[in-house]
Amino acid sequence: MSLDAVLxxxxxxxxxxxxxxxxxxxxxxxxxxxxxxxxxxxxxxxxLGLLLVLLGCGLRLRTGVDITTLVxxxxxQLATAPVAAHMVGRAAYPHDDxxxxxxxxxxxxxxxxxLSAATTTPTPTP
Amino acid sequence: MTPAEPxxxxxxxxxxxxxxxxxxITAVIFLVVVWMLLWGTLSWANLISGLVVAAVLLAVxxxxxxxxxxxxxxxxxxxxxxxxxxxxxxxxxxIAWMALRPGHVPHSAIIAVRLRVNTDLNLTLAAxxxxxxPGSLILEAxxxxxxxxxxxxxxxxxxEVEKFRRGxxxxxxxxxxxxGSPEEQRRVRERPPPPLDLEGAAA
Numbered sequence: 097m098s099l100d101a102v103l104x105x106x107x108x109x110x111x112x113x114x115x116x117x118x119x120x121x122x123x124x125x126x127x128x129x130x131x132x133x134x135x136x137x138x139x140x141x142x143x144l145g146l147l148l149v150l151l152g153c154g155l156r157l158r159t160g161v162d163i164t165t166l167v168x169x170x171x172x173q174l175a176t177a178p179v180a181a182h183m184v185g186r187a188a189y190p191h192d193d194x195x196x197x198x199x200x201x202x203x204x205x206x207x208x209x210x211l212s213a214a215t216t217t218p219t220p221t222p
Numbered sequence: 223m224t225p226a227e228p229x230x231x232x233x234x235x236x237x238x239x240x241x242x243x244x245x246x247i248t249a250v251i252f253l254v255v256v257w258m259l260l261w262g263t264l265s266w267a268n269l270i271s272g273l274v275v276a277a278v279l280l281a282v283x284x285x286x287x288x289x290x291x292x293x294x295x296x297x298x299x300x301x302x303x304x305x306x307x308x309x310x311x312x313x314x315x316x317i318a319w320m321a322l323r324p325g326h327v328p329h330s331a332i333i334a335v336r337l338r339v340n341t342d343l344n345l346t347l348a349a350x351x352x353x354x355x356p357g358s359l360i361l362e363a364x365x366x367x368x369x370x371x372x373x374x375x376x377x378x379x380x381x382e383v384e385k386f387r388r389g390x391x392x393x394x395x396x397x398x399x400x401x402g403s404p405e406e407q408r409r410v411r412e413r414p415p416p417p418l419d420l421e422g423a424a425a
Contacts, residue, residue, distance in 0.1 A: 117314055117318060120317070120318030120321050120322065121317070121318070121321070123321045123322065124317055124318070124320065124321030127321055128320075128321070128328070129327050129328070132330065132359065132361075132373045132375075133328060133330060133375055135359055135373075136317055136357070136359055136373075136375050137317055137321065139353050139354065139359060140310070140313045140314050140317050140354060141313075141314040141315075141317050141318045141321075143310070143314075143354060144310055144311060144313075144314040145314070160262055160263070161262030161263065162262070163262075164258075164259040164260070164261075164262040165259070165260070165262060167259060168256065168259045168260060174350075174354070175350070177353070177354070178349065178350045178352075178353030178354060178360065179350075181353055181359055181360075182349070182353065182359070182360045182361070185359055185360075185361050185373065186361055186362055189361055189362075202331070202332045203332055203333050203334040203371065
């Protein structure tokens with residue numbers, strides 16, 4: 097078997113497993129109980145799924161120009177996905193979208209006032 | 223509620239001119255590398271245009287000061303990256319399995335973990351890595367005390383929460399072993415047990 101054929105098979109495995117992980121992430125978004133749990137799904141299986149798809153593409157395309165672009169996509173995904181998940185989670189935290197009955201402990205609540213005061217300009221609370 | 227007092231003077235306040243120059247050079251190198259990767263070819267034209275773009279970007283959008291007292295330890299960095307990759311795979315499979323498992327509602331918790339090394343760089347790296355490894359998501363970071371507020375998924379008892387808290391501190395140890403200064407490494411070694419002082423504040 098030639099090297100090309102081996103690389104193609106590895107690429108196919110990467111593409112399929114990446115797609116399956118992304119599918120699982122999508123199902124998790126629908127099935128998880130509250131917003132914070134859903135952000136876990138958006139941050140982890142989705143990132144690894146994308147990385148595997150990029151790896152598969154890179155192995156299949158095998159040209160320098162394409163691979164550098166794929167590397168950049170991967171790096172920026174790793175850098176930005178946690179930030180996006182954090183921003184969404186933080187925006188939703190004090191509101192009703194969080195199932196507090198599923199929380200074993202909440203150590204953020206006692207600090208919330210101080211942190212909000214420190215990070216944002218004081219806004220009138222309704 | 224008593225706000226926890228900072229463990230150390232805020233180390234991000236001032237930068238020496240040398241440190242500022244080094245930060246700027248690092249930023250220029252990073253931007254040029256990204257520019258070259260975008261074009262995908264290595265040529266003098268790309269290098270020079272990349273330098274021009276980087277210089278303009280840094281002049282228009284100056285970066286916040288980052289203190290980086292340590293140096294990069296190759297062995298520690300390799301260990302951190304390997305562990306990070308395996309954690310990412312485990313986390314993804316775990317979440318995927320939770321999504322497919324019928325009739326299971328995962329319990330979760332929000333915990334506060336106070337890191338021992340309170341610098342912006344350490345907080346950022348720990349937060350980024352934590353969001354991608356099993357069961358954790360950053361909700362809020364407190365720069366004054368170096369505390370991360372973490373949402374932990376799939377925990378069924380408070381024992382597991384404590385185990386997770388220890389895991390976070392071990393992750394910090396790996397980060398400091400990878401890029402920390404000798405002083406930071408000493409501070410991490412001096413306080414190995416998980417500090418549980420925030421327990422009282424949360425109760």
